[in-house]
Amino acid sequence: MSVSVCNLIAEQLNTGILVVDVDFTITEWNRYLQIHANKSAEQVLGRVIFDVFPELPRKWFERKLSSVVQLRTTSFCSWEQRHHLFELPHTRPITTDSHFMAQNCTFLPIENDGEITHICILIEDATDVCHYQSKLNKALEDLAKANKIDGLTQIFNRKHWEECLAKEFARARRYQHGLALIMFDLDHFKLLNDTYGHQCGDMVLIETAKLIQSLLRICDQFGRYGGEEFAVILPETDLIGAIDVAERIRTSLEKLTIEYQGEQIDFSASVGVAMMTAEDQRYEDLISNADIALYQAKSSGRNKVCVTKDVVNCLAM
Numbered sequence: 001m002s003v004s005v006c007n008l009i010a011e012q013l014n015t016g017i018l019v020v021d022v023d024f025t026i027t028e029w030n031r032y033l034q035i036h037a038n039k040s041a042e043q044v045l046g047r048v049i050f051d052v053f054p055e056l057p058r059k060w061f062e063r064k065l066s067s068v069v070q071l072r073t074t075s076f077c078s079w080e081q082r083h084h085l086f087e088l089p090h091t092r093p094i095t096t097d098s099h100f101m102a103q104n105c106t107f108l109p110i111e112n113d114g115e116i117t118h119i120c121i122l123i124e125d126a127t128d129v130c131h132y133q134s135k136l137n138k139a140l141e142d143l144a145k146a147n148k149i150d151g152l153t154q155i156f157n158r159k160h161w162e163e164c165l166a167k168e169f170a171r172a173r174r175y176q177h178g179l180a181l182i183m184f185d186l187d188h189f190k191l192l193n194d195t196y197g198h199q200c201g202d203m204v205l206i207e208t209a210k211l212i213q214s215l216l217r218i219c220d221q222f223g224r225y226g227g228e229e230f231a232v233i234l235p236e237t238d239l240i241g242a243i244d245v246a247e248r249i250r251t252s253l254e255k256l257t258i259e260y261q262g263e264q265i266d267f268s269a270s271v272g273v274a275m276m277t278a279e280d281q282r283y284e285d286l287i288s289n290a291d292i293a294l295y296q297a298k299s300s301g302r303n304k305v306c307v308t309k310d311v312v313n314c315l316a317m
């Protein structure tokens with residue numbers, strides 16, 4: 001193929017082609033760049049690339065080109081590494097986060113008489129790929145979140161919370177650390193739903209989750225175990241500490257008043273506390289023990305904290 005045919009092809013390509021010599025002076029500039037950079041060949045040929053594109057990261061760019069010359073190999077910079085090198089506007093009728101075209105840039109060494117005298121830079125528009133990849137990443141993030149978070153209360157769902165408990169249980173057994181579990185259940189929640197409606201019930205669940213989350217330490221793991229039942233894992237916590245947290249949960253819910261359509265809604269919760277013991281072989285044993293304590297709190301009048309295992313006691317009211 002003759003040189004003029006190659007030039008014709010370069011003019012037709014949907015890729016920016018520019019060539020610089022080893023002093024960074026631009027020696028070739030194709031039609032694609034004339035259009036997208038809005039600069040004619042006369043305006044750029046013979047000029048140093050950093051004067052034409054002052055936005056170029058100069059040090060990085062010089063190192064990149066120097067390695068292409070010294071190693072005599074092609075080098076690449078994808079939009080994932082650097083969104084763009086050249087501030088070229090994108091022309092896609094889609095919304096993107098950037099004003100500029102996302103780019104894949106290839107740096108090709110050009111040899112003359114055994115020496116690398118020039119570097120050809122190919123600039124490909126990756127705006128579409130970048131846009132769809134961002135959307136995909138966001139969808140994956142949302143999916144991962146939905147897999148862990150309860151849609152109503154925005155705390156951990158049961159599946160994820162149990163996974164956390166399984167890990168904490170294994171860690172506590174391995175290092176002989178204390179591990180406490182609190183389960184609490186809103187009292188007469190069916191009556192609340194029946195009296196004020198399901199939406200009011202939902203609001204109570206949301207506000208309960210918000211309030212209790214705010215009482216806990218960062219390492220405590222709080223989840224919605226079922227309908228109106230919640231559970232808190234307290235790592236490295238002894239019985240006194242766990243009872244203290246359980247009391248705080250009970251009293252703060254007792255004090256909480258929620259206003260719904262002009263009505264003042266008061267409610268309470270029954271709380272069960274269990275400590276991991278040497279007999280607990282599986283994390284499910286801990287859940288069963290906390291559930292037994294919760295059942296005791298319910299059956300002995302509600303709005304109470306009960307502790308299972310060694311200390312079988314009802315503590316409040």
Ligand SMILES: Nc1nc2c(ncn2[C@@H]2O[C@H](COP(=O)(O)OP(=O)(O)OP(=O)(O)O)[C@@H](O)[C@H]2O)c(=O)[nH]1
Binds near residue numbers: 186188226228298302
């Ligand atoms: N609003 C609302 N209600 C729910 C949700 N999940 C479960 N429930 C309701 O919670 C109620 C639980 O009722 P029960 O298990 O009888 O318990 P309770 O009325 O709280 O009685 P005690 O636990 O014995 O004090 C049921 O009416 C469920 O329909 C939810 O996401 N939103």
